[in-house]
Amino acid sequence: MEFKTVEALVSVGARYVGRAPTFDVEPGWWSEVEAITRHLDELLGVPTFVLRLVHADEAVIGRGGRVVYHVEAMGEPRPGVLDETPLPDWDSIIAAQPLRSTWAEAGGPARLIAWAADVVGPVDAVQVKTWNLSCLVRFPGAWAKATSRFGSIDADIIEHVLRYDETLAPAVLATSRVDRWSLLAHAPGTDCWEPDRASVESVVPRWVAVQAALAEEVDELDAPRLLPDELADQVTALIPRVDLSDDEVSGLVKLVDRLPSIVGELESAGLPISLVHGDFHPGNWRSDGTHRVIVDWADTFVGHPATDIRRLHDFLPAEKREHAREVWSAAWRRELPGCEPLRALRPMSVLGPLMYALMYQRFLDNIEPDERIYHEDDPGICLRSALDMAGCEL
Numbered sequence: 001m002e003f004k005t006v007e008a009l010v011s012v013g014a015r016y017v018g019r020a021p022t023f024d025v026e027p028g029w030w031s032e033v034e035a036i037t038r039h040l041d042e043l044l045g046v047p048t049f050v051l052r053l054v055h056a057d058e059a060v061i062g063r064g065g066r067v068v069y070h071v072e073a074m075g076e077p078r079p080g081v082l083d084e085t086p087l088p089d090w091d092s093i094i095a096a097q098p099l100r101s102t103w104a105e106a107g108g109p110a111r112l113i114a115w116a117a118d119v120v121g122p123v124d125a126v127q128v129k130t131w132n133l134s135c136l137v138r139f140p141g142a143w144a145k146a147t148s149r150f151g152s153i154d155a156d157i158i159e160h161v162l163r164y165d166e167t168l169a170p171a172v173l174a175t176s177r178v179d180r181w182s183l184l185a186h187a188p189g190t191d192c193w194e195p196d197r198a199s200v201e202s203v204v205p206r207w208v209a210v211q212a213a214l215a216e217e218v219d220e221l222d223a224p225r226l227l228p229d230e231l232a233d234q235v236t237a238l239i240p241r242v243d244l245s246d247d248e249v250s251g252l253v254k255l256v257d258r259l260p261s262i263v264g265e266l267e268s269a270g271l272p273i274s275l276v277h278g279d280f281h282p283g284n285w286r287s288d289g290t291h292r293v294i295v296d297w298a299d300t301f302v303g304h305p306a307t308d309i310r311r312l313h314d315f316l317p318a319e320k321r322e323h324a325r326e327v328w329s330a331a332w333r334r335e336l337p338g339c340e341p342l343r344a345l346r347p348m349s350v351l352g353p354l355m356y357a358l359m360y361q362r363f364l365d366n367i368e369p370d371e372r373i374y375h376e377d378d379p380g381i382c383l384r385s386a387l388d389m390a391g392c393e394l
Helices: 034-044 090-094 108-120 154-162 197-220 228-241 246-267 306-315 318-335 341-365 369-374 378-393
Strands: 004-012 015-019 023-025 048-056 066-073 126-130 134-139 142-147 172-176 181-185 274-276 285-287 292-294 301-303
Touching: 004 034, 004 090, 023 034, 034 048, 034 066, 034 126, 048 108, 048 126, 048 369, 108 134, 108 142, 108 172, 108 181, 154 172, 154 181, 154 197, 154 274, 197 274, 197 285, 197 292, 197 306, 197 318, 228 246, 228 341, 228 378, 246 341, 246 378, 306 318, 306 341, 318 341, 341 378
Parallel strands: 004 066
Antiparallel strands: 004 015, 004 023, 048 066, 126 134, 134 142, 142 181, 172 181, 274 301, 285 292
């Protein structure tokens, strides 16, 4: 298990009160904060919340190394624990930032928890995750989630999904669309990182059935759009914004010229534009062995449904991929007799990375500078992947 070395800059509200002694925690993922607040709660004698990332070493993006957080203490810390030496750059750390997430501001997590407590009652709340895309808090039997202004609201998307399958996603307990907050029932079981055949045969066809139904309602969905027939113009605009070699730029320009034919091949499969989960890897499925649900709907967008099977394909062991493709194809053929779903897979191997390059650039355009380290390299990685796939498969 990989560790991260944590430096916590602690404030009460916006007032700096000191630096906590450095400590190591696992897991090493920067956005995972439960172990951090557990340690600091005990050390400081008051509840704490991680507001945001201030700095992280860049050796391995997203995990490990030295990580500096702004942490808010919900009361005066125990005396003598913090290094109270004034921090010269504190004013710049606490200064208002127009792209800062609401939960990364002093009082942000507390507001989310107070709202959820009106529904679940005055029970223990544990901050589990926080980064530029979301803040996740666990309650007994429920989860509160705040999502970014440029993504989807979990509860809003889930309510559309549950109209067609009442068991495919967690139940919605409350929603604040103004604040982009969701309160969802806990989904029992474990994450399905290595799903068995029964899980694939349960989750994939049910999601396909929902996508087929929602295809008639895409104009009513409050979600970003990533449409195949708009990719050429969007990728052309993206290329000069990404750090690429001259050869890579040349290759991408040639690939853009080929996009109409690649999109035409995708459309020949006969699948409709619909709701796309956006992060349909099996770690976002939960199973207790009987009931299986899909979680984490904040990356949802309106686009081509083959995006999801490509995402699943990339996360599955090689020996499980063919089965997943067969289940997915059979499900679409039941929903839309006459369609040829497997024809969508080859063009989506190129179009999918292009879509994700655009998605990651949207993240970068809408998050504050200190947190861009999470995604800084992602558009380039995805564009290079599209070039590799175009060379290998088309």
